[in-house]
Amino acid sequence: MKTNKKVILSILTVALLGSSFTSAFALTTKGATNVEFDFAAKEKVTVTYFVPAPNAEGDYLTFEEKSLKAYEGDSLSSLGFEFNSIGGGFSFDSWNSSNDFASETKLSDDATVTGDMTLYSKFTRNNVLYFYNEEHNYLTASSGDEILTQQNYYVGIQTYGKYGVEGETINLTSESGIYKFTLNEGNWSCSRKLTISIKDVTWWNSDGAISKLWCFGSSSLADGYTDAFTFTDNASTVYIDASFTGFTFDRLNPGDLTQRRNQTIDISLNSDSGSKKYTKDSIIIYVNGETVDGKNKYYY
Numbered sequence: 001m002k003t004n005k006k007v008i009l010s011i012l013t014v015a016l017l018g019s020s021f022t023s024a025f026a027l028t029t030k031g032a033t034n035v036e037f038d039f040a041a042k043e044k045v046t047v048t049y050f051v052p053a054p055n056a057e058g059d060y061l062t063f064e065e066k067s068l069k070a071y072e073g074d075s076l077s078s079l080g081f082e083f084n085s086i087g088g089g090f091s092f093d094s095w096n097s098s099n100d101f102a103s104e105t106k107l108s109d110d111a112t113v114t115g116d117m118t119l120y121s122k123f124t125r126n127n128v129l130y131f132y133n134e135e136h137n138y139l140t141a142s143s144g145d146e147i148l149t150q151q152n153y154y155v156g157i158q159t160y161g162k163y164g165v166e167g168e169t170i171n172l173t174s175e176s177g178i179y180k181f182t183l184n185e186g187n188w189s190c191s192r193k194l195t196i197s198i199k200d201v202t203w204w205n206s207d208g209a210i211s212k213l214w215c216f217g218s219s220s221l222a223d224g225y226t227d228a229f230t231f232t233d234n235a236s237t238v239y240i241d242a243s244f245t246g247f248t249f250d251r252l253n254p255g256d257l258t259q260r261r262n263q264t265i266d267i268s269l270n271s272d273s274g275s276k277k278y279t280k281d282s283i284i285i286y287v288n289g290e291t292v293d294g295k296n297k298y299y300y
Helices: none
Strands: 010-011 021-030 034-041 045-053 063-070 091-096 115-134 136-139 145-148 153-158 166-171 177-185 187-197 210-216 235-241 248-254 256-263 284-292 295-299
Touching: 115 177, 187 210, 210 235, 248 284, 256 295
Parallel strands: 010 034, 045 115, 187 284
Antiparallel strands: 021 034, 045 063, 091 115, 115 136, 115 153, 145 177, 153 166, 177 187, 187 235, 210 248, 248 256, 284 295
């Protein structure tokens, strides 16, 4: 005669107000019929985190503190972090254990909660041009005239919450100046603003002579002439690739542009024929009537 066996489940459920428990359990068998579950309690911990919260356009430093509850062992990717909208091309990069975002404080993609934690969200944007002129400047698009009070500008990755960018340093040769930055198909270029004045040698523009600036000293571009100058009130302004470090101003024969009628001595950004040099306050090169070895002097 076949005997039916009855399975008895003994389940202990404990509910405490304000407490949470996991479904982890220990399995114990008694004979062939009884199964008991023993639930183990696990308390939640606090994850405090900081996210970007700009309070004005151009604010790349302000953070907001937030917090949430989680279980130890939860993956950070599974938690419901709340982020503010910051725009400007920034995107989330990583969680860090320090607000200096040093490489050793970066948490891995599979990091988990380990007790009460404090986290800092790292947001970055790429291909940012940075320079300093009594304040921090970040460009993500082509610009008009920009005054630089330092000799370098920088292109690289900007991290929200840190000054400057991490990337390439570009030396402009002069200690300051006026420049125009252009972004073309992801590549940045910089042009130096120069004005040529012939007020001291008004005859320079006579007899149909053509004037051009010969540019040299670039590490990336070949030496060469600019387009012909057109003077208004004996002056003309041009933008020259900032990688050029020297110039001569040439007065050419209109019938044979390989023949120079006159030229200046070599024009340097950092030295001159006796008066000043190229700076943000001195961008005009004046052709002088005096000559050295048959070449006209100049001054800023």
